[in-house]
Amino acid sequence: MTEPNDSNHTDPIGPTEPVIPAASVSPPDLAVKAAADGAPEAQAEVDRCRQAGDRPGLARALIFLSVHLQNARRYEEAIAAANEGVTIHRDLSNELNLAWGLENLAARYANAGRHEESLPPARERVDILRRLNRRPDLANALIVLSAYLQNARRYEEAIAAANEGVTIHRELSNELNLAWGLENLAARYANAGRHEESLPPARERVDILRRLNRRPDLANALIVLSAYLQNTRHHEEAIAAGREGTGIFREFGSDAQLAWGLANLRGRYAAAPDLKVMRAVLYASPVASGAELLHGLIQELRLDTAGGVRVDENGVARVEAYADGRRLAVVRSRGATVEVTADATETGLARQDEVGRGNRFADGGLPAGVGILVEEGTR
Numbered sequence: 001m002t003e004p005n006d007s008n009h010t011d012p013i014g015p016t017e018p019v020i021p022a023a024s025v026s027p028p029d030l031a032v033k034a035a036a037d038g039a040p041e042a043q044a045e046v047d048r049c050r051q052a053g054d055r056p057g058l059a060r061a062l063i064f065l066s067v068h069l070q071n072a073r074r075y076e077e078a079i080a081a082a083n084e085g086v087t088i089h090r091d092l093s094n095e096l097n098l099a100w101g102l103e104n105l106a107a108r109y110a111n112a113g114r115h116e117e118s119l120p121p122a123r124e125r126v127d128i129l130r131r132l133n134r135r136p137d138l139a140n141a142l143i144v145l146s147a148y149l150q151n152a153r154r155y156e157e158a159i160a161a162a163n164e165g166v167t168i169h170r171e172l173s174n175e176l177n178l179a180w181g182l183e184n185l186a187a188r189y190a191n192a193g194r195h196e197e198s199l200p201p202a203r204e205r206v207d208i209l210r211r212l213n214r215r216p217d218l219a220n221a222l223i224v225l226s227a228y229l230q231n232t233r234h235h236e237e238a239i240a241a242g243r244e245g246t247g248i249f250r251e252f253g254s255d256a257q258l259a260w261g262l263a264n265l266r267g268r269y270a271a272a273p274d275l276k277v278m279r280a281v282l283y284a285s286p287v288a289s290g291a292e293l294l295h296g297l298i299q300e301l302r303l304d305t306a307g308g309v310r311v312d313e314n315g316v317a318r319v320e321a322y323a324d325g326r327r328l329a330v331v332r333s334r335g336a337t338v339e340v341t342a343d344a345t346e347t348g349l350a351r352q353d354e355v356g357r358g359n360r361f362a363d364g365g366l367p368a369g370v371g372i373l374v375e376e377g378t379r
Contacts, residue, residue, distance in 0.1 A: 039068040046081075059088035059097070063104050075112035082108045086121070099128045103141070106148060115151040122148050126161075139168035139177065143184045155192035162188045166201070179208045183221070186228060195231040202228050206241075216257070219248035223264045235272035242268045269345055274325035276345040283318050283337040290317035293336060301327045 042065040049058035062085030069078035086101040102121040109118035122145045129138040142165030149158035166181040182201040189198035202225045209218040222245030229238035246261035253261070269276050284293045294309045294317050306320040320341075323331070328338050 039065070039072055039074075042068045055088055056092060056094075056097075059085045059092065059101065061085075062088070063101055066104060066108055070108055070111050075108070079105070079108045079112060079114075095128050095132060096134075099125045099137070099141075102128070103144070106144075110148055110151060115148065118148045119145075119152060135168055136172055136174070136177070139165045139172065139181065141165075142168070143181050146184060146188055150188055150191050155188070158188045159185070159192060159194075175208050175212060176214075179205045179217075179221075182208075183224070186224075190228060190231060195228065198228045199225075199232065215248055215252045219245040219253060219257070219261065221245075222248070223261050226264060226268055230268055230271050235268070235275060238268045239265070239272065239275055266346075274329075276343060277322050277324050277348075278328060278340045279320065279322055279342040279344045280328060280338050280340045281318055281320050282331055283316055283339070284335070285317075286315040290315060293317070293334065294319050297331055297334060297336065301330060303327065 042061065045061040046058065046065050049055075049061050062081045066078045066082035066085065069075075069081060082101065082105040086098065086105050089098040089101040102125040106118045106122040106125065109115070109121070122141070126138065126141045126145055129141050142161045146158045146162035146165065149155075149161060162181070162185040166178065166185050169178040169181045182205040186198045186202040186205070189195070189201070202221070206218065206221045206225055209221050222241045226238045226242035226245065229235075229241060242261070242265040246258065246265050249257045249261045282294055282297070284290045291309050291311055297303065298305060298309075298319070298321070301323065304322040306322075309317050309319045311317045322344055328340070332338050
């Protein structure tokens, strides 16, 4: 069995962990500045509630302060504020407020890289919501817990939690929530090295978003699916999914989304170079029945050609054609000569990349995928 991928954060070509919707798509430096600007105001609210003896208000203000501190990368202060807020919520015996505080405390630990410490508050949140029979909230809490379990390399527990969350979302018949749960479940399987099992939830997510006509979300899901298909060496399907997703981003997405899609599509082709389309000149000498041989190959292999077969003054037949590496190998095996003149796939991707710059009409941040790509030789 493939060893699990230990990486919690990868570049945009591969998936990122955990798969939890981001609160902001602002560039990091701007997000930090905004958080830093909000921290003094949040601290002032904490001080006001403390001086007034307003315990419920203080607990709430401490949790909000912890968010600002985390966004400003002041992780230890964020954890301290969240811990104090949770302690007060626990003293006040309001379980829903306590669950909310625990949710935040777990996130503070996770964002500080203290993954094992994120688990107790996340588990306690699940226990509270299960006891209160808050089914939609419980499903979400299980999915988030699964991400923290994955961060802590507890892969089988992560899969179990995600599966339970998906089951509840399915029973509740909210398809968008179900799609989010399936996205996470697929990521849990991939991170555990169970790559074939990542495909059914990833495919179902695509089907749901296609049915709901959620075009940008569908594009993201297709590109993520393409990564999982590459993990399982389903290279043709991976390229097809990547091409479809990139095409949707071209129509509905931003420059950043299109660039992300193209980068992933390049990765799919890099994993299967024989599927790249090449521009080549095919030659056949009179000894090899020249033009007849080339005409037969064009028909049999359904080659795209630029113009017809021409025969020069020496009787050598030639034609310019576009074909992937597998078809060109067949051409060679039949006695024709192949001279590759250009990588048509890369040329096409580069032109798409160039055309995409500066003329997109939709706003949006860089998507975060969820596929974990397998290093060659680890399978």
